[in-house]
Amino acid sequence: MESMVAKITQIILSPVLALIVGVFFLGLARKIMARIHWRYGPPLIQPVIDMIKLFYQKGVSHGRIFDLGIILSLAGSIVVVLFLPFGRIAPLSNSGGLLVILYMMLLAPLGMALSGGQGANPNISIGISRKLILSLGYEAPLLLILLAVMTHYKTISIVEVVSAQQSTSWSIISFPLFLSGLSYFLILPAILGIRPFDVSSAPQEISSGPMAEYGGKYLALATIEHAFVLFISIALFVNLFLGGAANPFIFFVKMLVVFVLGLCVNAVFPRFRIEQAIKYLWKWPTLLAFVSLIIIMAIRS
Amino acid sequence: MDRNQITKWLKAPAKMANKYSLHAIYFCTGCGIIEVPPVITARWDAERFGVIPVATPRQANLFLITGYVSVKTLRAIIRTYEQMLEPKYVIGFGSCPINGGMYWDSYNTIKHLDKYIPVDGWIAGCMPRPEAIIVAVTHLWTLIDKDMANGYVKYRENYEYYRRNQELALGKLEWPPLYPTE
Numbered sequence: 001m002e003s004m005v006a007k008i009t010q011i012i013l014s015p016v017l018a019l020i021v022g023v024f025f026l027g028l029a030r031k032i033m034a035r036i037h038w039r040y041g042p043p044l045i046q047p048v049i050d051m052i053k054l055f056y057q058k059g060v061s062h063g064r065i066f067d068l069g070i071i072l073s074l075a076g077s078i079v080v081v082l083f084l085p086f087g088r089i090a091p092l093s094n095s096g097g098l099l100v101i102l103y104m105m106l107l108a109p110l111g112m113a114l115s116g117g118q119g120a121n122p123n124i125s126i127g128i129s130r131k132l133i134l135s136l137g138y139e140a141p142l143l144l145i146l147l148a149v150m151t152h153y154k155t156i157s158i159v160e161v162v163s164a165q166q167s168t169s170w171s172i173i174s175f176p177l178f179l180s181g182l183s184y185f186l187i188l189p190a191i192l193g194i195r196p197f198d199v200s201s202a203p204q205e206i207s208s209g210p211m212a213e214y215g216g217k218y219l220a221l222a223t224i225e226h227a228f229v230l231f232i233s234i235a236l237f238v239n240l241f242l243g244g245a246a247n248p249f250i251f252f253v254k255m256l257v258v259f260v261l262g263l264c265v266n267a268v269f270p271r272f273r274i275e276q277a278i279k280y281l282w283k284w285p286t287l288l289a290f291v292s293l294i295i296i297m298a299i300r301s
Numbered sequence: 302m303d304r305n306q307i308t309k310w311l312k313a314p315a316k317m318a319n320k321y322s323l324h325a326i327y328f329c330t331g332c333g334i335i336e337v338p339p340v341i342t343a344r345w346d347a348e349r350f351g352v353i354p355v356a357t358p359r360q361a362n363l364f365l366i367t368g369y370v371s372v373k374t375l376r377a378i379i380r381t382y383e384q385m386l387e388p389k390y391v392i393g394f395g396s397c398p399i400n401g402g403m404y405w406d407s408y409n410t411i412k413h414l415d416k417y418i419p420v421d422g423w424i425a426g427c428m429p430r431p432e433a434i435i436v437a438v439t440h441l442w443t444l445i446d447k448d449m450a451n452g453y454v455k456y457r458e459n460y461e462y463y464r465r466n467q468e469l470a471l472g473k474l475e476w477p478p479l480y481p482t483e
Binding site: 030034037038039040041042043046049050052053056057058059060123203204207208211212213214215216219 | 314315317318319321322324342343346348349351353355356357359360362385386387388
């Protein structure tokens with residue numbers, strides 16, 4: 001009975017924590033970007049102010065799928081958060097595994113694609129096609145990376161991967177797996193959709209792509225979705241390669257380090273064209289992940 | 302944030318959030334666009350006031366009209382304004398949207414922008430300095446505080462007047478009325 005109550009508390013607590021961390025990262029991103037550009041920057045709570053404003057506005061809907069698609073992508077993200085351990089808070093991580101996470105991570109771009117497709121704005125169609133092509137680009141190396149991790153630790157459970165790393169050493173500093181870790185860090189901007197891979201939401205080219213028709217509540221939900229995606233992709237990196245953490249605070253600090261490193265890439269690089277992005281994603285990260293997988297297989301056999 | 306601000310936030314969160322999160326869409330009709338980049342980038346950094354440029358009218362609630370308004374761009378301005386979500390604020394930047402400016406005699410520009418869409422504030426000058434946008438934003442905050450930046454309400458209430466003026470300038474309009482007339 002008590003474990004049941006603890007589990008339910010964790011199920012409620014974990015998405016809330018993820019949301020707080022994600023929104024904090026959004027605010028921090030704007031502040032750090034501003035400081036890199038030698039500006040003062042907005043207050044740290046600017047995304048919260050924006051969201052309060054957006055929730056009070058009356059959005060324009062373009063049909064039922066337009067409403068439901070964004071909720072679908074939000075739901076997909078929340079489910080992934082439940083499977084990811086955040087320090088010791090890991091509500092569903094015993095039942096799921098890396099394969100479930102891999103499948104559920106696809107729901108977020110698909111939901112956005114469904115929702116945007118209803119908008120009937122040519123910029124949205126271009127943005128969605130770019131986003132799906134980009135996810136095709138990073139899914140291949142991501143699958144290879146996860147395969148390498150699963151083969152190395154002989155498990156699909158993310159909790160066991162974390163505990164194995166805590167008993168030995170982090171996989172980012174162990175021999176064959178650091179190639180996979182490097183590869184994950186190289187595709188991280190593509191998963192987050194930040195520069196140099198912000199092809200799908202390029203405001204100057206295609207009027208922010210899939211977001212072009214979102215206003216009011218829809219934009220607020222899309223921002224929350226983005227916060228969740230930020231949390232998921234960085235938490236996955238910390239869990240797989242930086243050894244997770246014993247408590248949420250250490251975990252958060254590790255996430256912060258990874259995020260700030262990613263932001264420095266974001267602040268100084270221009271945008272790829274979509275075919276350049278695919279060429280890059282299928283060349284270096286895929287090569288690294290593949291080499292790492294082959295070495296691990298060779299050691300195992 | 303002092304105590305006064307916190308009570309204001311608790312009393313009217315929507316109004317305060319509108320104040321501090323003005324997402325601007327700017328319409329570079331001719332001149333004036335060169336004044337906008339210094340404001341949003343490192344020189345005068347409007348982001349510390351919560352003002353950021355956005356790409357589409359759906360996400361915007363501050364409409365910056367810089368420079369003269371030709372009849373052709375008036376059409377696009379009206380359509381953009383009608384796509385924005387309420388509450389929405391309009392600032393005319395430069396003397397040409399105020400009264401025609403140096404294009405008073407032109408056959409191809411309109412003289413008074415506020416006959417066609419409601420304008421909440423003006424920045425006079427030809428051209429105004431980029432800092433003037435920041436001053437205008439702080440003045441707009443005062444107006445929002447006193448509930449005086451209600452151009453969008455005026456547009457809804459006097460829609461027939463605005464629609465008639467728009468039709469006088471542009472001829473037949475190919476889009477349906479935003480609010481029911483009659």
